[in-house]
Amino acid sequence: MSAESLAPPGAAPAPPGPFREFWGYFSANHGAVAGLVVVVTVLLTAAFANVLAPYSPTLTNNAAFLQPPAWQQGGSWAYPLGTDAIGRDILSRLIYGARLSLLIGIAVVALSIGVGIALGLLAGFVRGVTEIAIMRLMDIILTLPSLLLAIVIVAILGPGLMNAMLAIAVVLLPHYVRITRAAVISETSKDYVTAARSNGASHFRLMFNEVLPNCAAPLIVQASLGVSAAILDAAALGFLGLGAQPPASEWGTMLSDAREFVLRAWWVVTFPGLMILITVLAFNLLGDGLRDAFDPKLKR
Amino acid sequence: MLRFLLTRISLIIPTFIGMTMLAFFLIRIVPGDPIETMAGERGIDATRHAALLKEYGLDRPVLVQYGIYIGRVLHGDLGKSMITQEPVLSEFGALFPATIELASCAILFALMLGIPAGMLAAVRRNSVFDHGVMGVSLTGYSMPIFWWGLLLILLFSVQLGWTPVSGRIAVLYDVPTVTGFLTIDSLLSGEKGAFQSAVSHLILPTIVLGTNPLAIIARMTRSAMLEVLGEDYIRTARAKGLSNLRVIALHAFRNALIPVITVIGLQVGVLFTGAILTETIFSWPGVGKWLIEAINRRDYPVLQGGLLLLGGIVMLVNLLVDVMYGIINPRIRRTT
Numbered sequence: 001m002s003a004e005s006l007a008p009p010g011a012a013p014a015p016p017g018p019f020r021e022f023w024g025y026f027s028a029n030h031g032a033v034a035g036l037v038v039v040v041t042v043l044l045t046a047a048f049a050n051v052l053a054p055y056s057p058t059l060t061n062n063a064a065f066l067q068p069p070a071w072q073q074g075g076s077w078a079y080p081l082g083t084d085a086i087g088r089d090i091l092s093r094l095i096y097g098a099r100l101s102l103l104i105g106i107a108v109v110a111l112s113i114g115v116g117i118a119l120g121l122l123a124g125f126v127r128g129v130t131e132i133a134i135m136r137l138m139d140i141i142l143t144l145p146s147l148l149l150a151i152v153i154v155a156i157l158g159p160g161l162m163n164a165m166l167a168i169a170v171v172l173l174p175h176y177v178r179i180t181r182a183a184v185i186s187e188t189s190k191d192y193v194t195a196a197r198s199n200g201a202s203h204f205r206l207m208f209n210e211v212l213p214n215c216a217a218p219l220i221v222q223a224s225l226g227v228s229a230a231i232l233d234a235a236a237l238g239f240l241g242l243g244a245q246p247p248a249s250e251w252g253t254m255l256s257d258a259r260e261f262v263l264r265a266w267w268v269v270t271f272p273g274l275m276i277l278i279t280v281l282a283f284n285l286l287g288d289g290l291r292d293a294f295d296p297k298l299k300r
Numbered sequence: 301m302l303r304f305l306l307t308r309i310s311l312i313i314p315t316f317i318g319m320t321m322l323a324f325f326l327i328r329i330v331p332g333d334p335i336e337t338m339a340g341e342r343g344i345d346a347t348r349h350a351a352l353l354k355e356y357g358l359d360r361p362v363l364v365q366y367g368i369y370i371g372r373v374l375h376g377d378l379g380k381s382m383i384t385q386e387p388v389l390s391e392f393g394a395l396f397p398a399t400i401e402l403a404s405c406a407i408l409f410a411l412m413l414g415i416p417a418g419m420l421a422a423v424r425r426n427s428v429f430d431h432g433v434m435g436v437s438l439t440g441y442s443m444p445i446f447w448w449g450l451l452l453i454l455l456f457s458v459q460l461g462w463t464p465v466s467g468r469i470a471v472l473y474d475v476p477t478v479t480g481f482l483t484i485d486s487l488l489s490g491e492k493g494a495f496q497s498a499v500s501h502l503i504l505p506t507i508v509l510g511t512n513p514l515a516i517i518a519r520m521t522r523s524a525m526l527e528v529l530g531e532d533y534i535r536t537a538r539a540k541g542l543s544n545l546r547v548i549a550l551h552a553f554r555n556a557l558i559p560v561i562t563v564i565g566l567q568v569g570v571l572f573t574g575a576i577l578t579e580t581i582f583s584w585p586g587v588g589k590w591l592i593e594a595i596n597r598r599d600y601p602v603l604q605g606g607l608l609l610l611g612g613i614v615m616l617v618n619l620l621v622d623v624m625y626g627i628i629n630p631r632i633r634r635t636t
Contacts, residue, residue: 031438140318143618144611147573148591152607155595156330232444236577239446240592255447262450263458270454273447281442288438 025293032289038282046098053092057249061087066265082267084258090267093249094275100250101279104165104234105227111169113176113223120180121207124188135181138174146171147236154242161250164243168233172226179222183215217294221287228283235276251276304626312619316612317370323608324369327600328362378605383597388605392587397480398468399586402578403571405502406509407564414514415560418521422529423548433518440515445574449508449581456504463504466583470497509578513567520563524556531555558628565621569614 016024026032045052067083068075075082081090119138123131141149153167154160187193188211196210237243238252246257251272258268335352336344344352353359357368372379378388421433457465468482469475473494475485483502486494528534529552537547576588583589587606594602 136314136318139315140322140611143315143319143569143615144322144607145569145572145576145614147576148607148610151576151591151595152326152603155598155603156326228442232442235444236446239444239577240580242595252444252446255444255450259450262454266454269447269450273444273451276444276447277439277442280444281439284438284442 022293026289029289029292031285032293035282035285035289038278039286042098042102042279042282045095046102049095049099053089053095055089055092057088057093057096058247059088059092061089063087066261066268068265069267081271082265084254084268085261085265090271093254094251094271097249097251097254097272097275098279100161100244100248101231101234101276104161104168104250105231105283108165108169108172108230108234109223109226111165112172112226113219115169116173116176117180117212117219119173120177121184121212123177124181124184124211125203125207131181134177138177141171142174147233150233150237151240151242154237159242159245161244161248164234164237165230167237168230171233172229175222175226176219179218180215183218184211187211187214221291221294224283224287224290228280228287231276231283232280301626305623308619308622308626312615315615319608319611319615320370320373321366323604323611324366326607327604330600373608378608379601381594381602382599388602389609391590391602392605392609394480395585395587395590398482398584399572399575399579399588401481401483402502402505402509402584402586403575405506406571406574407513407567409506409510410513410517410567411564414517415521418518419525419548419553419556421518421522422525425526430522433522437515437518440511441519443511443515445508445511446577446581448511449504449578452504452508453581462500464497464501468498468501468585469494470501473497505578505582505584508581509571509574512570512574513564516563516567516570517560521556521560524559525552528552528556558625561628562621562625565617565624568617572610572614 015021061083064079064083064087066085067079067087069082070077070080072082079089079091081094083089084093119134123134150164150167150171153170154163157163157166184207188206193206193210196206201210234243234250235252235255238250238254239256241256244250244253246253254272255269258265258272262269335349335356335358350359357365360368376389378392380387381391384391417433417437421430424430453465456463464470469486473486473489473491475482475489475491475494475498478485478488482498483495486498534547534552537551538544542551572588575586576591578584579586579588580592587610591603591606593599594606
């Protein structure tokens, strides 16, 4: 006999599970669902770039320099979105660019969140001088204009994708440290932590098994917003010539290459930027939706 | 009040010291020997190398070097550009008015559009207008402004020919520098057409730099307004029979302004970040473009000085906002 049939008739239905409840709030927000759809589409595009892209992103065609998109005079369906100054297919470069941008967004946030959680836990648990030192450093990073600090770090380490990602991870770090520390401080005074402590739980166990799962919601929200910030900053560095280096098909780097053709070929400038905007917007919508869904009280 | 002021000032001192340490030690990470970097590809012989090391104090222990550095910084000496041999501070001073002019126009643009839009969106909550404002503002917040600038150039400068592509003023005008703000200087010079030229050069960069703050201010004004509109004193004001306009303009708006002012103060960092990109796109001769050029020339003293100066300015503005906040809202003064 199943558990449900044991319930007396007329009893209230069982409360929805945590995921059902979360999804109920999340799916009511149309913007957030649209953001999720776009994010999943970009993810799939990145995963199947080699199947979807009609050409290699670095293949040049001497017969088709700056060819306009298919629907314009002089364009052809061989290159639906046209070609760039050395005859590379823009559509293929955009598709492969999704790979780079997502890789940047996810790798940067993973690094930042990992180090951020470690420093935040340390500051929240150890307190004292360690906490002051960590939080002061984070204040300084927050005070400096973010792109400027990233630029200086890249200038010192040398331009390139890896160094740009490292620089952006440093710039995003304070958000995660602050969130983790604040959550740790408010959680450690609660009864369940005291109970775990009196049961003889080690510091390590308290940190990772008891307290950390309870700070997860704000960290997930911040991670989604962090991905969009990372993609935007990486594109800005690419645009300034400090991020991914040509011939990489990173969207910001593509824009930097296209700058000098702005007067005669609108398509080389328009499409990469549009991809950045759509992807960043989608992650921001997703982040906002997650925040509202995790904290429904806030919205009401 | 004095105690509040002193606490706030004492709080920024460690931050400033930390910032000088960051600026100093970051530059130390640069791979390679600074003297050889300065000499460039020509190379340098060993005795001259040793003499230069001594001259720049690079043979001393690192901590002593830091002590000397911070002493110089406090005397306003931020070193010399490796390329032009000009003091970093005077180069910065010459270019900063251009950045300030652009940044002030951008923040004015953001305020003049963002506050009314946010207020109206809050008053007409869940209307088409509200959804429109929120959608546009989220787009503005997600906008890669370097692309936005290129698009505007494409449309207004290339297609329509309404605005110039780059620079601060047409080359045919030679306006004497008085304030450093070309819009004011061109008016003072009395030269015909100079003012129009300066303004037409300002329009697109202002829109581009103002886009991010506009989005943030509109969102913030809306949510602050919504919060205030739910308060008891608004209901009381309405119950007294005051007109809707009076309730919104006098009672709600004033109280909603407090969080908005804080957000405006926090935009300084956003503006400097944006200025680096905007100035690069429009060849605007300000500190942002200067820093990007310094990177390409590996001019480390300029980078170090620029980081410290811009960081210091952001810090001072944050302090100012804090103090203003304490003046507007006395409860804050007592908590510290």
